[in-house]
Amino acid sequence: MQNVEQLLCKMVWSQLQSMGLFTPTHPVVDLSSNIGLSALYRRWLQETLTVMARNHYVQQEDNVYRAVDPTLLDSTSLWREWKTETAEWLADRNRSAMVDLLDAALRSLPDILSGRVPATDILFPGSSMALVEGVYKHNPVADYFNEVLADTLIAYLQERLKQKPDASLRIFEIGAGTGGTSAMVFEKLKPYQKHIREYCYSDLSKAFLLHAEREYGQENPFLTYRIFNVQDTVLAQSIDAGSYDVVIAANVLHATPNIRQTLRNAKAILKNRGLLLLNEISSNNLFSHLTFGLLEGWWLYDDPELRIDGCPALLPQTWQRVLESENFQNVIFMAEDQHGLGQQIIAAESDGVIRQMQAPAVLPIESTEREFMFTNKEAVISSVKIEANSAAASGDLTSQTLQAVKEILGKAIKLSPDRIESETSFEKYGIDSILQVSFIRELEQLTGELPKTVLFEHPNAQELVSYLLDHHKEALQRRFALSISNVAEHKHKTPAKPLAAFKQEEPERRVPPVFHESPSPASLVRPNRFLKTHEVASFDIKSGSSGKTAAHEQHERRNEPRYDERNDPTNDGANDIAIIGISGRYPQSESLEELWQHLQAGRNCITEAPKERWRNSLVRRLSAEERPIQEMRQIYGGFLKEIDRFDYQLFGTGRQQVMEMTPELRLLLEVVWETFEHAGYGRLRLNDVQNKSSKGVAVFVGNMYNQYFWSIPSLKQAVLSSNGTDWHLANRVSHFFNLTGPSMAVSSACSSSMTAIHLACESLKQGSCSMAIAGGINLTLDESKFEVLARANLLGSGQESRSFGDGNGLIPGEGVGAVLLKPLAMALRDGDPIHAVIKSSAANHSGGRQMYTAPDPKQQARLMEDSLRLAHIDPATIGYVESAANGSPLGDSIEVIALQQAFAQFTDKKQFCSLGSIKSNFGHLEAASGISQLTKVVLQLKHGALVPTLHATPINPNIKLGNTAFYLQETGEPWKQIQDPGSGKDLPRRSMINSFGAGGAYTNLIVEEYTLESPSNARGLVTSPQEFLIIFSAKTKWSFCSISRKCEAC
Incomplete structure (x- = not known):
């Protein structure tokens, strides 16, 4: 029979080629490049290519792999060969279950690796346990090790009964899963059922608990069930520490980030001298890699020095060393002579010392850990x-x-x-x-x-x-x-x-199958204490009929009359905010003129990280002292140039003071200066505005990272500098320019700068200030940010940001930008240049309906609806949406769903509104994302043109635009004006902008172009060409030349 590994390598090679890798046209793969692979599987691919190199399919040089022979394999004949070979394996009881699981994984490998299909859908099809279950039981190898573990438990129980004949045990199984080990244990425990007080069957997924109740509950009345995560402390999961006699964990502890912390949490469950029984893998094999290696838990580990290369398993000697370091005693390997079969059984005794992180203090609440009976x-x-x-x-x-x-x-x-x-x-x-x-x-x-x-x-x-x-x-x-x-x-x-x-309840089932959950049982969820009174169904006593519930109200909203802005008496523009100045710097764009050229040409401005950017990285140097963080030779993103440069003489700042200023502050000061210049406001005019109105000029700045101290060579200075936060950004700007209005930094993750703009608009409407600077900045000063994003499965691969496309995550970028805002009526009165008008701004939060980092389409849609109503405009007159889409397979599709829901509340029109994202050009600018989006919209309004969104083909398979109000803007074209349905006159061009933060902080703007309706609207308007004397001044010759060049470009 052909060597198993060789055949599996051929199958994997063929599937990689079907994804466009190692083909005659693309024989080389750089792991840092865009290869259409989900961020989750980068480590998987690296290990796969290590196996391929061992079998002479590729040659490796650093992170680059070259096909030895890129000739395409004939997949049809290869699958026939696979069927022939596996027919023999299927007849072998040792291999049949493994072959079935392998076959399912291999056939779906391209879809899994690209992120189109979750691996759980393949390994657990239709929520069935059948494929996986056969691997862990009903085959000789698995059964042998399960029996060794069960026999060890029985020996322990018998010893306890010798000492105390009426003893009863509490047993806790961690990650019991499909019950491969549990089934053998239950069989062995049958003669001792009266001595088992409780057997707690735990797992992360309730699906496994339901499976256990169905398969084992009837014959094992001592069973209880609990959701449990061994990565978290037992205190945080409402488990009494030191309360169980035995803890069993079969093929589960390795799938955690930190094995030492995992053992501490498992030990915390045990009584003094309690028994820990482990059934663990002891080798790295291709079968596990191609099946369970496709699950997220396989690659959670961040202590590779303890693991076998290329997988999360630990060698026996490593297990012994780690267990003893955590003060387990009498560590014994129960089947030591059979470790060559790939498994190991470990028994260890707790010394009774429990190490747990202190749980945060909470107010006492009514206990929710109750029991319920399954009825007939x-x-x-x-x-x-x-x-x-x-x-x-x-x-x-x-x-x-x-x-x-x-x-x-x-x-x-x-x-x-x-x-x-x-x-x-x-x-x-x-x-x-x-x-x-x-x-x-x-x-x-x-x-x-x-x-x-x-x-x-x-x-x-x-x-x-x-x-x-x-x-x-x-x-x-x-x-x-x-x-x-x-x-x-x-x-x-x-x-x-x-x-x-x-x-x-049936009398013979007095011990109930209990589902314990933390913090509260799913079966006994307490009534929502935050329920609004209008969401409660009413009941008419006289008629006996129930009133409308929130579901009825939401359903009937679609029958409300459509909004008509022409007949809205509140649509007087009194709350309109004018953008009178704007400036910014973005990847490969030192000015807004350069930015427009890149946008119009459809250029991808994502590049490899500058080589000198992280040469002083403190994190890298400190990490190298312990263990090196994963090496990433090629990091792609949207990067600013010369972030270490600063015109300190312009700002009258000494050299030493400059070194104490963060790069974010230096760049922000320069951009705010340019914004005031763009609006025609010098220091004297700013003072005049503040003196006349008695209301100061406000500053609102969005930021979310503070990495500067990580680049300071001195460890002591780095520690001292780390005490600062982003409050200084806004305050320093206010101080330098002598601005006396509200001044605050805003940190709402990726929506920070847009939220800053929203707060500035609100401050102007409330009369808290006369004008406002608003914007944000985002820099990446240490490469560890990419590692954090990759571990969170947020980082996209390669050099393309695929907004709306079949992407696999975001590509980070840098940027800084600001706008000067003023009430439109005041701007008209003062003759200010008006670049665009903000008709409305709105902000909300996703609340707690979803997981913390998950997008909420309901709240996104509600935000857009609120903003539309505040703007008093018909969404059918919006021609362009600047989306928050960043290449996330889920996030992008959820936003499109929310957009359609919001627009459908007001209009039935289809395919009239263009959809795009500046992130496709520069990546996700995070805290500066919102200001970059607004800047793009303002430039499009200025030029009356829509620019292309890049890399959106092939489109995200979860996005369906055919029956919506939207279409993708993939080419450049004139921005056609929409006509008023009543008068037929051209309406101002209008745009909606979405900016969504990872923690659920959502912000929306609606912006419209300013059209001059009357010459009297602008003071000093020049209607014919005239000559003017322009006087330049600067503190240095270099600065003077720089100003001259900028003017020549205008």
């Missing part, structure tokens, strides 16, 4: 049918749909539908990435095909029902078209007993 299943099914049919008889489609959703959810998590609250998130009920698949599949039986992101977009039953009614009403009506006679017939056949009679 037939009775539950009967009661569900009665409730469903009763709802059908009522003719209330919303109630019918809500009941159906609750039934499907209840079936998935083994919870009675009447205990499911409509506004509680699916996540809190334990619906994770594995259970989502089966949940959506069941929903599709009612509605037909649904988007794979439907539970993400609508994360609770109430919102899901509203969506289903909006988009699948006809299918639901057909599904619930039950006649009254059918209902009556069903009721007639139902025993005439009260429903409660069907819900009494």
Whole structure:
């Protein structure tokens, strides 16, 4: 039989070639380049290519791999060969389950690696455990090691019974998964059931807990179930420390970031002299790499010095060393002579010392760790049918749909539908990435095909029902078209007993299958203490009918009259804010003129990081003393030039003081100076404005990183400098220019500069200032930021930022920009240049419906709707949306969904609004993203042109624009004006801008071009060519020449 590794290498090579790698036209792969690979799988690919080099497929030089023979393999004949070879393996009980899992993974490898399909969808198809389960049990190797572990547990139990005949054990299994080890343990424990007080079956996913209850619960009455993450402290998960006699962990502890911390958390569960039993992999093999290596947990580890090269496994001697360093005693390897089979069984005894990080103090709350009984299943099914049919008889489609959703959810998590609250998130009920698949599949039986992101977009039953009614009403009506006679017939056949009679616990099941969750059980979620009174359904006592719920209200909003700005009496422009000055510096763009040239030409300004940028990196030097951080020879991003340069003489700053100023502050001072210059405001005129109005000029600056001290060679000076934060940015600007209005730094992650602009607009509207500088800055002063983004699976690969495209993450960029803002009426009065008008600004937060870093389409849509209403304009008159899209497969598609939801509240028009993103040119400028977006829009308004968005083809597969208001702006073209439907006159060009922060801080602007309606609107307007004397002054010859060159370019 052909060597297994050689055949697997051929299969993998063929699949890599199908992705365009190592082909005759692309024989070389640089791991730092854009190869269409999800950031999650970079380490996977590196290990794969190490195996390929060992088998002579590639030659390696640093991070560059060259195909030895790039000739394309014939995939058809190769799959035939695979089928022939694996037929023999399938007949081998030792290999059959492994072959099935390998086959599934290999066939879907390109989709998994590109991020189009989660690996969990392949390894757990339809939420089924069948593929994985066979690997961990029912094969001789797995069964052997499981039996060794189980026998060790029985020996421990027997020894305890000798000492105390009535002893009873509490056992805790970490990451029990499909139960490969558990099943063997349960079998061995049968003669000792009365001595098992509790066996807690834990895992990260409720899907595994439900599987365990279904497979093992009936015969093992001591079972309880708990969501548990061994990476977190037991105190944070409401587990009493030192309360269990035995902890079992089979093939799980290696899949954690820090093995020492993991062992401390596992040890914290154990009593003094409690027993830790581990079943762990002991080698790096290709089967595990091509299957379980595709799961995120495989690559979580950040202590590679303890792991076997290329995988998270630990050698036996490493396990012994680490266990003993954590004060485990009597470390024994129970099957030492069989380590060559790739597994190891380890037994160790706790010394009783528990090391846990101090949990934060919290207010005492009512205990939520309660138990519930599973009721008689037939009775539950009967009661569900009665409730469903009763709802059908009522003719209330919303109630019918809500009941159906609750039934499907209840079936998935083994919870009675009447205990499911409509506004509680699916996540809190334990619906994770594995259970989502089966949940959506069941929903599709009612509605037909649904988007794979439907539970993400609508994360609770109430919102899901509203969506289903909006988009699948006809299918639901057909599904619930039950006649009254059918209902009556069903009721007639139902025993005439009260429903409660069907819900009494069976006496033989007095020990309930308990699902403990942290911080509260999914089965017993407490009522929402933040529930608004208007969201509670009312009930009319006289009529006996219920009032509208929030779901009804959301559904009926679509029937509200469309907005007509011509008939809006509040649309007087009193709150309009004029942009009277603007400046900025962006990648490869030292001026806005250069910026426009790059945008118009559709240039990609992302480059490799400047070689000298991080030569003084303190983080790199300190890390090298312990262990080097992962080497990334090629880092791509949008970088500013000469960030270490500063015209200190212009600002009257001494050399020593300059060294104490961060690069962010230096650049910001220069750009604010240029912004005032652009608006025609010198120091004297600024003082005059502040003196006349008695209101000062405000400063609002967005920033999110403070990395300067990491580049200071002196460790002592770095520590001292690290005490500063970004407050000084705004304050220093106010101080230098003698600005006396509000001055604040804003840090809301990627929306920082847009939020700063929003706060400036609000301050102007409230009369807190006469003018306002607003903007932001973003610099990358240490390469560790790229490592952090990569570990969080946020970093995109290569040299292209693929907004709306089939990308795999963001490419960071740098930038600094500012605008000078003033109420439009005041700007007209004072004869200021007006570059654009901000019609509205709005900000909100995603709240707690989703995971912390996950985008929330509902709140994004609500933000846009609020902004449209504040602007008093019809969205059908908006011709362009500058999107927050940064190349994130999920984030980009969620924003498009939110945009469509918002626009659909006001207009039914399709394909009229252009969609684009400046991030495709420069990458994601993070804190400076918003100001760069606004700058692009202002330049497009100035030139009456729309510029192309780059790298959007192929489009993100989750984005469907065909039936929406939007189309992608992939070419440059004139920005055509939209006509007023009543008068037929051209309306001002209008744009919406979205800026979304990673933590859920969302901001939106609506901007319109300023059109001069009357010559009297601008004081001193020059209507014919004239000659003027322009006087230049500067403190140095270099500065004077620089000013002259800028004027010549104008």
